[in-house]
Amino acid sequence: MEILIKASQFILSLSLLIVLHELGHFIPAKLFKTRVEKFYLFFDYKFSLFKKKIGETVYGIGWIPLGGYVKISGMIDESMDTDQMKEEPKPWEFRSKPAWQRLIIMLGGVTVNFILGILIYILLMYTYGEKYLPNESVKDGIWAQDELATELGLETGDKILSIDGKSVQKFRELPLEFINGSEYTVERNGENVQKKIPVDFISKLVDRGKSAGAFLLPRYPFIIAEVSQDSINGGADIQPKDIVVGINGTPIKYYDEAKPIIETLKGQDITLTVRRGEETKSIPAKVSKHGNLGVVWSAVSLPDLEKLGYYQLAEKSYSFAEAVPAGTKKAWTTLTNYVKQLKKIVNPSTGAYKGLGGFISIGSIFPSQWSWQTFWSITAFLSIMLGFMNLLPIPALDGGHVVFTLWEMITGKKPSDKFLEYAQVTGFVILVALLLFANGNDIFRAFK
Known part of the structure; x- marks a missing residue:
């Protein structure tokens, strides 16, 4: 279907x-x-x-x-x-x-x-107007959660300031700007750091296939989606939708902060602090010898993250008179971005030609x-x-x-x-x- x-x-x-x-x-x-x-x-x-x-x-x-x-x-x-x-x-x-x-x-x-x-x-x-996550709303930086982000030179917590000297207003536009760009600037630990985008970045991005867009993400909270009954914490009082906000008294805001802590506690009994609705609970739990809790983590939608207070989305409606210049600008941006991508395609060193697609790709x-x-x-x-x-x-x-x-x-x-x-x-x-x-x-x- x-x-x-x-x-x-x-x-x-x-x-x-x-x-x-x-x-x-x-x-x-x-x-x-x-x-x-x-x-x-x-x-x-x-x-x-x-x-x-x-x-x-x-x-x-x-x-x-x-x-x-x-x-x-x-x-x-x-x-x-x-x-x-x-x-x-x-x-x-x-x-x-x-x-x-x-x-x-x-x-x-x-x-x-x-x-x-x-x-x-x-x-x-x-x-429809526009609703998006402003880049400036990602105050604690990005989540560099895979090796492609690392190869780009990104680190978790980086705040992306500009690409090719141009600031990017909408977070969802960052991946395309990286594809079209040649260098970027981030704020890292209070300092501005400038990096070159590798020439073969597009080639590596194409090789990722359907998961290509996942190299650049905002940071997500540690929300429990499911607890397997036969896992190490199958009998613990951990429930779906619980938000882990602390491990052994150490505050946790994002999932990426929890992972390294858990890995250092392999085979140990721990105390999880979770937010459940309006209350906060301390729950005894265990870490397996492999360094995991035996739970499934959930990445929720941006509107839900806004409700939880993690991000503030921007929403703008347009009168028809306002929509004319806004729509024209959008069309022009679409055209210029497409031209930039074609330039990458005709440059063999970028490997962008591997991403050229036909009817299946368009469909x-x-x-x-x-x-x-x-x-x-x-x-x-x-x-x-x-x-x-x-x-x-x-x-x-x-x-x-x-x-x-x-x-x-x-x-x-x-x-x-x-x-x-x-x-x-x-x-x-x-x-x-x-x-x-x-x-x-x-x-x-x-x-x-």
Whole structure:
């Protein structure tokens, strides 16, 4: 059922983005009286799931869910219909239109993607506002709970002040800033310490798989989730939801403080001080010879931690007038972060190329439970991403066509049809190679 929910959100989001992107080409083409022969969601090699001709355009749904297209008369595109190009240009054909009109037609898709991303972010800000853990609220520093954090040079208790000289307001944005950054500054024991982010950090992060985001966490209290009856403390008066606040009289605020203390008390009888509701209790307990209590620790949600008084979450609502600049800023930040990640990917030394993913990776970012807020947030991100990717100067993408059109406008020389045919084939080969590599990464990670 979870897979079905994820797949449904992915297909809905992808379909929406493809249709609107192609509509961005379709509308200016029609405005400039250019004939559009096909308008397709997905590709229709050999046959279509659905098609209907209205006027001069065939509207349809293909069976290969790798994108979509509009087939514009007199244009060398993914259809590779070169027979049409051998005839004399017709007034309604793309090649007969002035270069500035062709440029607008080609830029229409990415323009829609960027506008859509901005609009969704604006409406998300207006409808839901924001609720987050401010970085400054993590007053006792982070929990460097695994070796990846240690390899970064982080220590438990570090207060992260800045990454690449920029302070980060929201704690949830720190992992992405580490991915995009090159150095950071923390406050450690009252002193500012500056560290370099290892070049291969992203490679190691990708190798972690699904637990990648867990390298950077706020500090959590020691809350009991479960006590096994056959464990060393199965008969002790320890109950779920108890919060351990002391061990042998030593105050404990966080779980990471308890672990080293317990390990020094292997095989000993101890006294736990726990908070249970409104009362505080002292409970006799034992530490096993392996240095544990035989209990399951619970990591609770941030709202629950706020109720317990550990952190203060920030909550902000926006009027529509306030949401416009806030949503636009969010879209711009999303775009710039994505560009930074692409720069990491093309640098082999970072190992970021291993994180390049295909349809499985994109589908997996959708939640297993339907959430309209999350759905629209991911759709906005994908819209910005799709817009930028289509602007890359690769033949077969919108950006490739834009480059050739700009060259014509600047030099007054139009590339030959034969050159455009070769360029289209070259671009298509590049895209297929990238597609195979990205989806191959998905398959490799699935069986790793």
